[in-house]
Amino acid sequence: MSDSVQLRMGRMPAQLVGGWELGLLVLMAILFAGGALINPGFFLSGDAFHAILRDTARYAVVAVGMTFVIINKDLDLSVGSTNGLIGVAFSILFAPQFNDWGPIGATIFCLVLGAVRLTSLVWRITGFTIGHSITLTAGFFGFVPSGAWFIPTVETGIAPTKVRGPSARVSVRRAVMRAVTMPTT
Numbered sequence: 001m002s003d004s005v006q007l008r009m010g011r012m013p014a015q016l017v018g019g020w021e022l023g024l025l026v027l028m029a030i031l032f033a034g035g036a037l038i039n040p041g042f043f044l045s046g047d048a049f050h051a052i053l054r055d056t057a058r059y060a061v062v063a064v065g066m067t068f069v070i071i072n073k074d075l076d077l078s079v080g081s082t083n084g085l086i087g088v089a090f091s092i093l094f095a096p097q098f099n100d101w102g103p104i105g106a107t108i109f110c111l112v113l114g115a116v117r118l119t120s121l122v123w124r125i126t127g128f129t130i131g132h133s134i135t136l137t138a139g140f141f142g143f144v145p146s147g148a149w150f151i152p153t154v155e156t157g158i159a160p161t162k163v164r165g166p167s168a169r170v171s172v173r174r175a176v177m178r179a180v181t182m183p184t185t
Helices: 020-038 046-071 078-094 102-125 130-140 152-162 166-181
Strands: none
Touching (some): 078 102
């Protein structure tokens, strides 16, 4: 006698009603309807949809980096501050009424500014292994601006291979204590 168990993926439609997702979908529908009423010639066109996708793409990339922070139960507010700092710096340097550096000069300056902001991440992660180049690249662009999201157990497990002596033993002890006392929720 075999009982078949049916796996259900995702939420059932009845569970969606009353959840916070429904409120967001309703708000998006209201905003879309309002924009279509105010300016139907532009808002319902493909150009408007393309502009919305283009303008929100950077937030989607930042959201991917922040997903790692949230999954590891950390909160790192410097992602927004780095994004804001680079945006303001580029705007001031690029605008003709301020400095008028042009797009190339402003971009180079902002890349250097991002690299300066990345310094703490470089010192935290590169000592462990070269395999974290994705982390460094994401940090360079402000998506993962600190090593706080990096899983402490993995971090301190890799560190003793690079650092010898009493400090390595202390870091391993801390990793074991974190792993033992970590909640399972």
